[in-house]
Amino acid sequence: MVVIGAGFGGLAAVAELARGGIQATLVDRHQYTTFQPLLYQVATGGLNLEDVALPVRTLLRRMRPAQFVQGRAVEVNWDRHTVGLEAGTTLGFDHLVLATGAATNFFGVEGAAQHALPLYTLSDAARLRTRLISHLELAAATKASSPRLRMVVIGGGATGVETAGALAELRDLLVGRDYPELDRSDITLELLERAPQLLSAFHPTLSQYARKELERHRVVVRTDCRVQAVRDGEILASDTGPLPYDLLVWAAGVAVPDEPAYRGLARTPSGRLAVTLTLQPLEHPEAFAIGDLAGASSGLGAELPQLAQPAIQAGRHVARQLVRISAGLPAQSFPYHDPGTMATIGRRSAVAQLRAGIRLTGTIAWMAWLGLHLVELLGGRNRLSVLLNWTWRYLAWRRPGLIPGPEAESDP
Template identity: 45%
Template sequence: MGKVSGVGRGRARVVVVGGGFGGLTAVRALRRADVDITLVDRHTYNTFQPLLYQVATAALNPGDITWFLRAVRGRQDNVRFVKGTLAAVDHGNRRVRLEGGTTVPYDYLVLATGVTTNFFGTPGAEEFAVPLYKRSQALQIRDRLFGSLEDFAVNGQHRELRIAVVGAGATGVETAGALAEFRNNDMPVTYPEIDRSRLHVTLIERSSDVLGPFHEKLRGYARTALAKRGVDLRLDTAVREVLADGVRVEHDGEEELLPAGMVIWAAGVTAHRCVSTWGVPQGRGGRITVDEHWRVTGLEGVFAIGDVAIGPDPLPQLAQPAIQSARHVAKLVRADLRGRPDRVKPFTYTDKGTMATIGKASAIAQITHFPRLTGFLAWLIWSALHIALLLGYRNRFATMINLSSKYLFSGSHNAIVGETPDQSPAASG
């Protein structure tokens, strides 16, 4: 059995599991603390998930939104990275075990593993639908899209092609809007042999509206913007089954089979199944229960932050709660090292608002202490904020260039593509 020690000796050992928004924030917030940090992640990179749909729709390179986790040592020498997947936590001996047998000792453990796709037990969804939560999934969507289009250009003159997006939260709306704009603006130039009216983008939502957390006015703007782009919006529609060639839905008690060449699943998230093996208490959605300081209930020196955690007052599963909870935990660790943890007040969340984009020059912004915004100004703020939040100057510059070339120069129809695998004939619809 392998063992990974801390960077130095005689100092408190902090193990952070997960290199997302919360995990990296916690690591950086402990930069000057008298601790040795081990950052563990199953990937060697951080993924900026809010822009995954731009990779899926060929606007960005995957490298634009991923950041090498080992690069954190460039400005912080009290951290080391270990690639691995958490298998178990030995709370009595204070060590974590990774798949393969490697163990990492800790004095403080921060669980920031995030969540995964929730298929809600829908038959066929896990087998046939493609989630949009990881880089590999974004690439799968992109390559299947262009593979289908190449086949459609040759063999599809008398068929219909549908892409169904399930879930009208931010990811679903942004993906559907981007696909519709690609169909409307790029395909007439790049795929002149395809009648674009035969390519349908269908957005399916179980509830009565899109973008539930937003104000009614902003939701109305989003619906209008989607309709303007020709998105087939199916509200109050439940997905009953996902098939290899389509999706079975129900609306007003009547079922309908929607043939589809691809089903993109953006309907929700849940905790990873493996959380149940870590010896931690779980609440709604399998999330780890924590107190007002993000301490895991009943466990000394163990914290959970971000999407995987649920406290007395549940917070939205967004970047800001993860970032703010990580900073609070780091503050508490520093105070505990000085013997004054009682000096730290319970966590208070500062809601900075949220945003979503529908397409070029079209977005909604619900920012705290600001008027509700729609249209170009909201889109400009959305673009600037997302670029600023990316890790690394190279990623910010590359993303700015690629998004500028797509949205600001009307003569550019260049798509960032990869493999275009041969596709079986697309489903008729």
């Protein structure tokens, strides 16, 4: 049994397989797993890299008899039932779970990949933090007229809203304290979204709340704003003249990359792997595909969202199906239970859309977000260190000064 990808889905599958006494070999291109929902905190200095990443081998201690192999999967030979890794190693499998997630989507916008900073991996977050500090120092040393630093976030979904909110809080906190040379008006922050509202996946009242909260923190929100091209220091967008920027964050969405391992497998119109109701790729019943990678049906005519819960639940589900298959039973359909969707905007400010039409905003939504992410999603990962770091920073509201992100390994 081989599971490719040690993210939310792959780890959930391996943990459940271990419970069923089934041995699995887990493969990941990194030696660590990343908790993506808190990457924006790393990028803005609220958390350390180690708070959101943990060695896979540490997690596997509790998932014996699972094994780990670090390497990037570059080929699946479906005739021989082998997975080829970049370094040349080959792993044999009887069943295969594909859980390699997605990647930043620049939507073909000219110049975006070259000039904008994405926020998808640990190295992205470290790079963004380093660039942010360079720009703050440059602004502090510049005698030019205001504004001295123009920050723009592209994408008004959860990641963009969270990042803009965290940058706004950072600006309010650092300016005048660590950067007495700077005034608040020296740093501008804009959030661009091509849809008519922020957080399109949420109820309109929650979208409006998010916008108001950001504007309260002096974020300029531009909706119906379609970015057409990005140049060095300038964004070309619909309905506005050229927008100048110094620091540009790309949080506009994700897509399944054209991984060589999946060449030839059918895709859904959105580019995710096409799977049956039992989460098996159409051509290969000996495999399962889960999480961001797979275009699993929500049962309501759409695909499941690219969020942690669908990946975790699918991971557990396929592991149970593999136990059934080993007992000679057929695989069952995947029933997804939606626990709701949430996004933070800042300290004690969040939106939550829960079951039965329950909608929360403000501190209570923020507490719900904190509870879900720290307790349910983070599980046994670095929960304690994150909790301590956060409790201190949010209760005392004393964020330490920024230091550059250590150079994280670049993503192959």
